[in-house]
Amino acid sequence: MLLVLLLVLPLLGGVVIGVAPRHRMAGWAAVVTNGAVLILGVVLAVRVVGHAPASGAWGILRADALSAFMVIVIGVVSVLATWLGIRTLAFDQRDARVNRGRVMGYGVLVQAFIATMLLAVLAANLGVLWVAVEATTIVTTFLVGHRRTKGALEASWKYLVICSVGIALAFLGTVLVYLAALHVGGHSAHALDWTSLMANAHRMDPSVMRLAFALLVLGYGTKVGLAPMHSWLPDAHSQAPAPVSALMSGVLLTVAFYAILRFKSVVDLAVGPAFPRTLLVIVGLLSLAVAASLLIAQRDYKRMLAYSSIEHMGLIALGAAAGIRLAIAAVLLQILGHGLTKTVLFLTSGEILAAEGTSQIDAVRSLLARRPALGGIFGFGLVALLGLPPFSLFSSELLMTRAEFQVGLGWVAVVAVGLMVVIFVAVVGHARHMLLGPSSFEQVASAPSRWVTAPLVGGLVVCAVIGVAAWPLDGLLQAAARVVAP
Amino acid sequence: MTFDSALTLAAGAVLVSAVVVLWLTSVHAVIRVVAVQGFALGAVALILGLRHHDVGLVATALVVVLLKGIAIPVLLGRTDDEDRPTRESRPLVNVPASLVVAAALIVLAFLTTRNLGRFVGTSTGALVPVGVATLLIGFFVLITRRLPVFQIVGLLMVDNGIALIAFLSTAGVPFLIELGVSLDVLLGIVVLMVLTRRLRSEFGNVDLDELRELRD
Numbered sequence: 046m047l048l049v050l051l052l053v054l055p056l057l058g059g060v061v062i063g064v065a066p067r068h069r070m071a072g073w074a075a076v077v078t079n080g081a082v083l084i085l086g087v088v089l090a091v092r093v094v095g096h097a098p099a100s101g102a103w104g105i106l107r108a109d110a111l112s113a114f115m116v117i118v119i120g121v122v123s124v125l126a127t128w129l130g131i132r133t134l135a136f137d138q139r140d141a142r143v144n145r146g147r148v149m150g151y152g153v154l155v156q157a158f159i160a161t162m163l164l165a166v167l168a169a170n171l172g173v174l175w176v177a178v179e180a181t182t183i184v185t186t187f188l189v190g191h192r193r194t195k196g197a198l199e200a201s202w203k204y205l206v207i208c209s210v211g212i213a214l215a216f217l218g219t220v221l222v223y224l225a226a227l228h229v230g231g232h233s234a235h236a237l238d239w240t241s242l243m244a245n246a247h248r249m250d251p252s253v254m255r256l257a258f259a260l261l262v263l264g265y266g267t268k269v270g271l272a273p274m275h276s277w278l279p280d281a282h283s284q285a286p287a288p289v290s291a292l293m294s295g296v297l298l299t300v301a302f303y304a305i306l307r308f309k310s311v312v313d314l315a316v317g318p319a320f321p322r323t324l325l326v327i328v329g330l331l332s333l334a335v336a337a338s339l340l341i342a343q344r345d346y347k348r349m350l351a352y353s354s355i356e357h358m359g360l361i362a363l364g365a366a367a368g369i370r371l372a373i374a375a376v377l378l379q380i381l382g383h384g385l386t387k388t389v390l391f392l393t394s395g396e397i398l399a400a401e402g403t404s405q406i407d408a409v410r411s412l413l414a415r416r417p418a419l420g421g422i423f424g425f426g427l428v429a430l431l432g433l434p435p436f437s438l439f440s441s442e443l444l445m446t447r448a449e450f451q452v453g454l455g456w457v458a459v460v461a462v463g464l465m466v467v468i469f470v471a472v473v474g475h476a477r478h479m480l481l482g483p484s485s486f487e488q489v490a491s492a493p494s495r496w497v498t499a500p501l502v503g504g505l506v507v508c509a510v511i512g513v514a515a516w517p518l519d520g521l522l523q524a525a526a527r528v529v530a531p
Numbered sequence: 532m533t534f535d536s537a538l539t540l541a542a543g544a545v546l547v548s549a550v551v552v553l554w555l556t557s558v559h560a561v562i563r564v565v566a567v568q569g570f571a572l573g574a575v576a577l578i579l580g581l582r583h584h585d586v587g588l589v590a591t592a593l594v595v596v597l598l599k600g601i602a603i604p605v606l607l608g609r610t611d612d613e614d615r616p617t618r619e620s621r622p623l624v625n626v627p628a629s630l631v632v633a634a635a636l637i638v639l640a641f642l643t644t645r646n647l648g649r650f651v652g653t654s655t656g657a658l659v660p661v662g663v664a665t666l667l668i669g670f671f672v673l674i675t676r677r678l679p680v681f682q683i684v685g686l687l688m689v690d691n692g693i694a695l696i697a698f699l700s701t702a703g704v705p706f707l708i709e710l711g712v713s714l715d716v717l718l719g720i721v722v723l724m725v726l727t728r729r730l731r732s733e734f735g736n737v738d739l740d741e742l743r744e745l746r747d
Contacts, residue, residue, distance in 0.1 A: 105707075172704055176711030183718045190726065196745055198730050205726065206682060209719055210673065213689050216712070217666075220697045220704065224651065227701055234705050253650055280745045339747055348747070 047092070048101035048108055048167050051085050051116065052160055054078045055123075059156030063149055071152050072131030079127050079159060083120025089113040094524045100169065107169030107239065110524035111377075115166035115303055117521075118381050121507075122295040122388045123159045128500045129392045130155060130288035151191055151286075158184045158292065162300050172237045174304055175212070175219050178268060181297060182208045188289040189281045200277075200284035207277040211267025215304070218260030222311070225249040225257065239307065246314035254315040261308050262324050268301035269358050271328040272335040279339075282351035283404065287395020290347065294354045295388035299380045302361055306373075309365060310529045318368055325366035326457055332359030333464040340471040347394050347404050349475055350387065353430060356468055357383045363454075363461055364445035372448035373526035375441045378518070382429075382437035382508055389504040390426040393419060396493060406475050411482035418492050420480050422501045427476050429508055431469050436505075437512035534582045535654055541578060542661045544571035545695055546637070549668040549688050553629040556619045558680055562608045565684055569599030572691050575698050579655070587706035588698075598713050599691065603720055607680060616678060623675040633668055640664035647700070655699045662699060666692030679727040683720060690716055 058078030065071035090113035093099055098109040108116070133151070161184055165177035182205060190201030219237070226236040229248040235241050267274035282290045309321050336356035343349045357379070364376040396419055397412070398404050412420030429436035442465075449458040511518055548568040555561050573596035580588030624632065640663040648656040669688030672681060697704055704712070 170708070172708035173711065176708065176715060179712075179715040179719070183715065183722055186722050186726070190729070193729065193733070195733055198726065198733055199745055202679075202723075202726050202730060205719070205723060206673075206686065209686055210670070210689065213686075213693055217693045217696065220693065220701060221647075223697075223704060224701045228650075228652075233702075237705070237708070250650060253647070256647070279747070284745070343747070 046101060047085060047089060048099060048106040051082060051089070051167065052106075052163055054081050054085070055156045055159040055163065059153045059160075062152035062156065065149075068148060069131065071149070072127070075127040075130065075152060075156060076124060078156070079120060079123035082159070082163070083117065083124055086113060086116035086120045089116060090521050094520050104238075105169055105173060106167045108167055109528050110521060111303070111306075111528040112166045114377055114381075114521055114525045115300065116163060118299065118384050119159065119162050119166070119296050121381075121504075122292060122384050125385075125388050125392065125500050125504050126288040126291040126295070127155065129291075129395065129497065132497065133286050133288055133395075147191075151188065154184055154188050155289070155292070158188065158297075162296060165300050166303055169239060170235075170237045171222070171239060171242065171304075171307065172219060174307070175216055178215070178265070178301060178304060179209075179212050181300070182212060182268070185285075185289065185293060185297070189285045189293075191286050191289070192284070194284075196280075197284040200280035204277045204281040207274070208268055211264050211274055213264070214260050214267075215264025218257045218264055218308075221253055221257035221260065222249075222308070225253045225315070242311045243314070246311045249311075249315040251316040254312050255320055258308060258312040258316075258321055259324060262305060262328065265301045265304045265308075266328055269298050269305065269362075270332075270355050271358055271362060272332040272355065275332065275335060275355050278355060279348045279351040282354065282391075283345060283347035287391050287398070290350075290395075291388040291391040294351065294391060295384040298354060298358055299361070299384065302358065302365075302380070306365060306376075306529050309368070310531070313368065322366045322368060322454075325362045326454065329359045329362035329366060330457065330460060330464075332356065332362065333461055333468075337464045337467040337471070340468055340475075343471070343475065344406055345404050346406050346409070346475065346479065347391075347398070349406070349472065350390055350394060353468070353472065354383075354387060356465075357387075360442065360445065360461065360465075363449065363457060366457070367445065367448040367452050367454055368530060369448055369452055370523075370526045370530045371451070372445060373529045374522045375444035375448060377522055377525055378437060378511070379441035379445065381511070381518075382441055385504050385508045386426055386429040386436070386438065389422065389501050389508075390430060393423045393426060393501055396497060397423065400493075406479055409479045411480070413480045414483065416492075418498050422498065422505070424476065424480050425505055426501075427472060429505060431472060432465070435509045435512045437508050440512050440515075534578060538575060538578050538655060539658065541571050541574040542658045542695060542699065544568075545575070545691060546661050546665050546668075549665045549692075550630070550633050552672060552684060552688065553633050553668065554626060556622070556626070558617050558619070558678070559608065561681065561684055562604050565607070565687060566600050566604035568688070568691055569601075569604065570596055572694055572698075573600055575695060576703060579698055579702055583702055585702060587709075588703050590706055591703050591709045594709065594713050595694070598717055599687070602717065603687065606720060606724060607683065619676055619678050619681055622677065629671070629675065632671060636667040636671065637664040640667055651700045658699050659696055662692050662695035664692075665695060668692075679723070679730065683723050683727075686723075687716075687720070 058075045061074035062071040100107045161180040168174040186205045190197045229245045270278040336352045364372050432438045432442045446458045548564045573592045576592035641660040644660045644663045648659040673685030
């Protein structure tokens, strides 16, 4: 019942947006329903940690600690993104070219997007998981192209074609897992259920499972934005409206990674940990290298944030490659920390873009002096993103590195840290250019309203709190890591 | 005609129509060939469903024919504006060379997936490489053709190839999942069609490789 309610709530918000007479009301309907998703996610977490997994909708839905954790991440990011999304709705309504239907369409699609992500993490069956992830691509295509400029249309075309190909390969991988499951006597209707896969995994044919996992990493990896399948990501994330970029970068990437995590634990049992580890190390290091090389000379601050997402997905892949329980807990903490920080940063970049009228790093100067609130949030967000204490990305990256050393991937950790240093220097250089400098040539601009800054500051504070005190999440993280690394 | 030979014929038709797509440059002709491929794929599901007395698979066959044989080709063929290009004039790889590549891809598919076919065990397993070859040719179309509609056809062929592999190796995924997958495919194609129209109204009749607003 709880699980069905979780899926219905965002859709209900979508219906309200569709019929609401005023955009402000529509915006708040989205925030309230997504806030309810977050609260239900916490309720779900309390219910499943240390107890049996919950299930619903005739066994189609199932939630263990890992699902509950992902629901919470989706809830947090959705609340932040739709809160600022109210302003996107308001902006568009003042823009005479944009008709009412398109504004409502935007709001409804965002809610449908959130619902499909929730379906992905609540699916009991890995085939349904595929259907949900593919649905996220379809729903978000129009959101990426929402502004209908040439760039936005180009980005949405590339996004849909590249991700459709990727996700098709993931489907082939799913079919092969199904084939392997049928051969060890799985009942056809339930052979792709997570529980029956885990129960039969050790008897499945290793060579078929190896081929399947390679296809799954390639396929879902495309949606995660792992190199070399990342080419759509910087375009889509820089062209989409800020709240959509926040949702895509903050949670959609990691929802796709959730799929890889689920399959990885099945494949670990079937073929042993060495093969999945090698594959994830390759894509992880490659992603870090691509991000580092393209961040050095980056000229657009939204693209800078997009490449930083590729970096963080690479780090998460390396953490998953280590695979022990400590590493998985760190990966999950990284998923939450990256979701929060990247959401705040993309939303802030949207405000900066609206105020300055350009997304070029060169054209933005002395933000701290001219727009102290926005500049300050952007600066602290970058500090969090670069993995400095007290923010939670510091602890999770430290834990992942330690786990990598524990399982003999020390050289991988060393290379990764080296690339992170390059990225650190590059991003700090860009940030210094945007934030610092004298403001003699322009007077101080008007401050954004408290309704805008409050959620952004709130997101960073939460990120710092979970970085310092692990207690509210510790039990959940341990339980969720046990699902992947039993 | 035995079940096995009927099945070979239908699976062969899927692959042959993939090769024919490479041979054609007219948009209308290609859409018709893709419809034939949809019917052939439906026939594969139907034959398997009848042999295994599997109601779900027969229902899947019906969905496949309605969707990939009829609905999607009709959608693709709708010409609501006149200046839509009707011919792929400059593919990145010309037609004779494409056919040579197709032959190479088919050989590659048979060489690499024989073991998988053996693992399947049943007589249908030997046909799995046919699906893989269709998938690879679909990729090739996607990479080398520049008109949006050809890229959509390429995606559809990739999808048909995977569906063929699924039918032949596992007698199809469960019906519920098949329905979800079909819905995704249909919606994806609709979205691509809408995007094509918006691209045309924004850029005029350009080839897709001229889209280069966004670079690093």
